[in-house]
Amino acid sequence: MSIPVTNQVKNQEIRQLTELLSLLHIALKNIRFYPAGHEVVKTRTAAAHRILTRLLSKRKILLFGIARDTITFEENPLGEDSIACTSFAQTLSRHEIGSLTFSSGVSQHSLFLFLKTVGVLPEHRNESRSLEQELSSLNISHIQIETVDYSYFDQIENKPAGDIQADPITWLSFANKLTSGMLGHASNNLDNISNKLTTPEGLAAALNSHAHTQPGIIQDYSRLLDQVLQQSSQENPSLSSFGGKELNKILTSLNPKLRSQFLNATLERCDKNLELTDPEEILGKFSDSLVLDMLQQVNKKGSTVSPALLNLIEKISHIRFNPDSGSTSTMSKREISNLLEPEKYDQYVGKNYHQTLSQLSNVKAAGHSPPPGFPMEQHLATLGDDHLNRQIVRATLIFMEETEGVTDYTEFANRLMEFTLELPETGSFDLLLSIAKSLIRHASKKRSAATRGAAAECLKELTDSDFLDRVHSALQGASDPEKQIATSFLMLLGPDILDQMIKIFYMQQHVSENDPLVTVFKKFRVETLTRIFKILPKENVARIQKLLLLVQYLGTQGTARLLHALLDHDDIDIRSQVLDLLLPLEDEEAFATLESMLASKNSLLVESAIERCNLHKPPACVPNLLQLLEYQFIKESAIERNRKLFLVLGRIGDNRALPALEKIAFSKWLFHRQAVATMKRVLFYSLKGYHPKDRLDLVQKGLQSKDEEIRKICSTL
Numbered sequence: 001m002s003i004p005v006t007n008q009v010k011n012q013e014i015r016q017l018t019e020l021l022s023l024l025h026i027a028l029k030n031i032r033f034y035p036a037g038h039e040v041v042k043t044r045t046a047a048a049h050r051i052l053t054r055l056l057s058k059r060k061i062l063l064f065g066i067a068r069d070t071i072t073f074e075e076n077p078l079g080e081d082s083i084a085c086t087s088f089a090q091t092l093s094r095h096e097i098g099s100l101t102f103s104s105g106v107s108q109h110s111l112f113l114f115l116k117t118v119g120v121l122p123e124h125r126n127e128s129r130s131l132e133q134e135l136s137s138l139n140i141s142h143i144q145i146e147t148v149d150y151s152y153f154d155q156i157e158n159k160p161a162g163d164i165q166a167d168p169i170t171w172l173s174f175a176n177k178l179t180s181g182m183l184g185h186a187s188n189n190l191d192n193i194s195n196k197l198t199t200p201e202g203l204a205a206a207l208n209s210h211a212h213t214q215p216g217i218i219q220d221y222s223r224l225l226d227q228v229l230q231q232s233s234q235e236n237p238s239l240s241s242f243g244g245k246e247l248n249k250i251l252t253s254l255n256p257k258l259r260s261q262f263l264n265a266t267l268e269r270c271d272k273n274l275e276l277t278d279p280e281e282i283l284g285k286f287s288d289s290l291v292l293d294m295l296q297q298v299n300k301k302g303s304t305v306s307p308a309l310l311n312l313i314e315k316i317s318h319i320r321f322n323p324d325s326g327s328t329s330t331m332s333k334r335e336i337s338n339l340l341e342p343e344k345y346d347q348y349v350g351k352n353y354h355q356t357l358s359q360l361s362n363v364k365a366a367g368h369s370p371p372p373g374f375p376m377e378q379h380l381a382t383l384g385d386d387h388l389n390r391q392i393v394r395a396t397l398i399f400m401e402e403t404e405g406v407t408d409y410t411e412f413a414n415r416l417m418e419f420t421l422e423l424p425e426t427g428s429f430d431l432l433l434s435i436a437k438s439l440i441r442h443a444s445k446k447r448s449a450a451t452r453g454a455a456a457e458c459l460k461e462l463t464d465s466d467f468l469d470r471v472h473s474a475l476q477g478a479s480d481p482e483k484q485i486a487t488s489f490l491m492l493l494g495p496d497i498l499d500q501m502i503k504i505f506y507m508q509q510h511v512s513e514n515d516p517l518v519t520v521f522k523k524f525r526v527e528t529l530t531r532i533f534k535i536l537p538k539e540n541v542a543r544i545q546k547l548l549l550l551v552q553y554l555g556t557q558g559t560a561r562l563l564h565a566l567l568d569h570d571d572i573d574i575r576s577q578v579l580d581l582l583l584p585l586e587d588e589e590a591f592a593t594l595e596s597m598l599a600s601k602n603s604l605l606v607e608s609a610i611e612r613c614n615l616h617k618p619p620a621c622v623p624n625l626l627q628l629l630e631y632q633f634i635k636e637s638a639i640e641r642n643r644k645l646f647l648v649l650g651r652i653g654d655n656r657a658l659p660a661l662e663k664i665a666f667s668k669w670l671f672h673r674q675a676v677a678t679m680k681r682v683l684f685y686s687l688k689g690y691h692p693k694d695r696l697d698l699v700q701k702g703l704q705s706k707d708e709e710i711r712k713i714c715s716t717l
Contacts, residue, residue: 013055014073014076014078016051016054016055017055017062017073017078018078018079018082018085019051020048020051020052020055021064021071021078021079021082021084021085021088021089022079022082022084022085022088022466023044023047023048023051024048024088024115025084025085025087025088025091026044026047026048026084026466026469026473027041027044027045027047027048027111027112027115028088028091028115028118028119029470029473030044030473031044031045031112031115031116031119032119034476036112036116039509040473040476041112042509043507043508043509044507045108045111045112045115046108047507048111049106049107049108049111052102052106052111053106056102056103056104056106057104060103060104061101061102061103061104062101062102062103063099063100063101064078064099064100064101065098065099066089066092066093066097066098066099066100067089067093067098068089068090068093068218068261069086069089069090069093069257069261070086070089071085071088071089071092082464082466083421083461083464083466083467084466091118091119092118094121094122095118095122095131095145095147096122096147097118097131097145097146097147098146098147099145099146100143100144100145101143101144101145101146102142102143103142103143103144104142105142106140106142106143107142110138110140110142110143111143113138113140114135114138114140114143117131117134117135117138118131131145131147132145132147200246200247200249200250200253201249201250201253203250204249204250204251204252204253204254205253207250207254207258208253208254208255208258218261218262218265221262221265222265222268222269225265225266225269226269226272226273228243228282229269229270229273229282230273243282243285244282244283244285244286245285247266247282247285247286248285248286248287248290250262251263251266251286251290252287252289252290255414256414256415256418259293260293263290263293263294266282266283267294270282270283389419389422389426390428390431392415392419393416393419393420393423393431393435394431394434396412396415396416396419397416397434397435397438399412400412400413400416400438400442401438401442403451404446404447404448404451405448405451406448406450406451406454409446409451409454409455410454413454413455413457413458416435416458417458417461420432420435420458420461420462421461421467424467424470424471424473424474425470425474427474427478427482429471429478429482429485429486429489430485432462432471432486432489433485433488433489433492435462436459436462436489436492436493437492439455439458439459439462440459440492442455443455443456443459459493462493463493463496463497463500464500465500465503465504468490468497468500468501468504469504469507471486471489471490472504472516472517474486475516483516486516487516487519487520490516490517490520491519491520491523494524495524495527495528498521498524498527498528498531499531501517501520501521502528502531502532502535502547502550504517505517505521505546505550506543506546511549513553518550518553521550521553521554522553522554525554525555528550528554529551529554529558529559532547532550532551533559533562535547536566537565541571541573541574544566544569544571544574545573545574545577548566548574548577548578548581549577551563551581552580552581556581556582556584556585559581560582560585560587560589563578563581563582564589566578567579567582567589567590567593568593572604572605572608575593575597575608576608576611576612578590579593579594579612579616580612580615580616583612583615583616583618584616591618591620591621594609594612594613594618594621595620595621595624597609597612598610598613598621598624598625598627598628599624599627606628610625610628610644610645610648613625613648613652614647614648614651617651617652617653618652619652619654621652622649622652622654622656622657623656625645625648625649625652625657626649626656626657626660628641628645629642629645629660629664630642631663631664631667632669633669633671633672633675633676633679634671636672636675639672639675639676639679642664642679642683643678643679643682646661646679646682646683646685646686647682647686649661649686649689650685650686650687650688650689650690651689652689653689653690653691655690655691655694658690658694658695658698661683661686661687661698662697662698662701664680664683665680665683665684665698665701665702666701677707680707680710681707681709681710681713684698684699684702684710684713684714684717685713687699687702687714687717688717692717695717699714699717700714702714703715
């Protein structure tokens with residue numbers, strides 16, 4: 001009889017799976033950025049492997065489904081609100097991976113090889129081997145993938161032009177086709193479509209609300225766009241009342257994430273239908289803002305550059321200057337070419353397009369030259385992608401500062417966050433600091449409660465643990481000034497991010513005291529210590545050790561009473577670590593614990609206690625140390641312990657130890673003579689730790705020793 005899985009257990013498993021996907025994305029990102037042997041790569045891969053192994057210990061197989069930017073497990077979407085999970089899904093989707101399976105026995109090295117392989121984008125791969133073949137050659141049998149067969153979606157492309165449906169395409173029939181059976185409408189009855197869907201904006205609103213649950217809607221959109229493009233080439237204008245203006249309204253009204261997907265599909269279909277039609281009929285009616293979105297999508301995501309797009313760019317780059325309007329020429333061909341990273345031309349533009357592109361580049365554009373005296377060279381210098389993004393962010397912040405309406409503010413905020421979430425990788429920490437200051441002010445000062453709420457939602461994205469981890473990762477190679485600015489950014493977010501930052505601290509193999517994380521913890525010392533001691537009893541040994549290291553960095557003042565609870569911890573290393581924190585405070589509980597460890601029958605406890613005495617030199621423990629001395633040297637282990645105790649007692653320098661040392665120094669023993677002789681030399685060497693007056697008698701006796709080494713040691717004291 002199977003035991004039903006409770007909702008609580010199920011939710012816990014979903015949280016763990018989401019954490020796994022986030023860790024896999026972080027590991028993949030670092031594998032792309034750092035060389036294979038780098039410590040960050042090892043740490044991040046190990047963190048992902050630990051949770052994967054833990055999950056596989058409960059389930060022999062983990063099977064994930066991938067659909068565009070969503071990963072599912074047993075029909076449950078994972079990490080829909082997590083940037084890391086979404087990014088990992090998008091990476092797998094670019095390889096057309098439809099499912100990913102992990103089975104028991106996967107090794108950390110196998111996981112590294114898999115992430116390294118899928119981290120290479122499809123356009124950069126060796127075309128002679130498929131992804132499946134490359135993974136197969138790595139012999140990582142515990143990780144399997146299945147790719148998606150898109151042949152069904154491509155069937156309409158492969159049909160002759162005459163086979164395409166020739167029925168007139170009106171806006172209403174387009175809305176019906178796109179929404180039938182997907183957004184809650186009947187498939188064959190136009191009357192069932194809401195009146196709101198008869199407008200582009202209405203359809204976009206429906207897509208914004210429902211498209212995330214219908215991944216196939218992008219494919220249907222692509223097929224319908226094929227039909228629109230191919231029928232637009234026919235000479236009968238009555239066939240279509242749907243074109244670039246309507247499409248522009250749809251795309252402009254979509255949320256940023258969905259707009260990016262639809263834009264990418266639009267560019268792909270225009271490229272595919274280039275030989276049959278002129279996409280300029282569609283693309284030429286796009287607004288300037290939508291064109292800029294396309295340019296940045298091409299530049300940021302490395303999309304294939306189509307001739308149709310370049311034709312459009314050629315025309316946009318020569319926007320006419322109107323002297324009467326007081327405006328200036330906003331773009332030029334050279335400016336746009338900067339956006340498209342011309343050094344990657346050969347990578348993105350195929351040979352078949354070269355002739356077409358050459359013709360396009362020679363087209364004489366309409367318009368006027370820039371006005372006399374216009375500083376063109378200075379203007380061009382500001383059009384790098386990074387600089388342009390920074391300018392867009394600053395302009396957006398100005399608009400948000402002056403906007404009170406929640407609709408407009410939210411639209412600006414969405415655009416702002418699109419750019420903001422990419423800033424850590426570019427090192428733009430100064431801009432992050434400005435954004436955080438503005439949002440914090442808006443969240444408290446805006447007149448409208450709804451607008452304040454929109455600003456607060458943006459702040460949540462800045463305080464998300466995945467984003468904060470990206471900020472911290474970007475600091476690995478940052479300069480000292482950049483680290484200072486990033487630290488100011490983290491401090492500005494306040495103590496609310498401490499829980500997320502402690503999690504990041506966990507994930508690092510070693511964090512130095514100069515790390516920006518620790519600087520922020522010191523800024524909020526009381527709040528950090530409060531959180532540490534709240535979670536300490538619930539954590540495992542490894543995490544307790546890291547938290548105690550953080551306590552050491554923050555200073556132990558006021559923590560003694562809270563640390564006492566760990567003095568009897570089962571783990572010797574934790575007990576020793578707590579003693580190292582408390583003994584410098586001359587804490588009585590710590591001294592009592594150390595004395596009990598020295599008197600223990602457990603040899604490991606005794607050795608650890610001796611090390612603590614060597615480190616902290618507590619005079620109170622001298623009697624306990626003397627109890628450990630051996631006067632008969634039957635076992636060599638006793639001789640070895642005596643040598644260690646002599647040095648520890650010498651570091652303490654308490655004269656109560658000298659009578660016992662003198663007794664051992666002049667005792668005679670027939671066995672292990674060489675080892676005993678070495679032990680006695682160490683004894684006399686340790687005398688340098690005592691006051692000269694106290695050791696004088698023993699030193700003089702040493703000068704009369706038959707052992708030449710002992711005489712030499714004593715002559716230097």
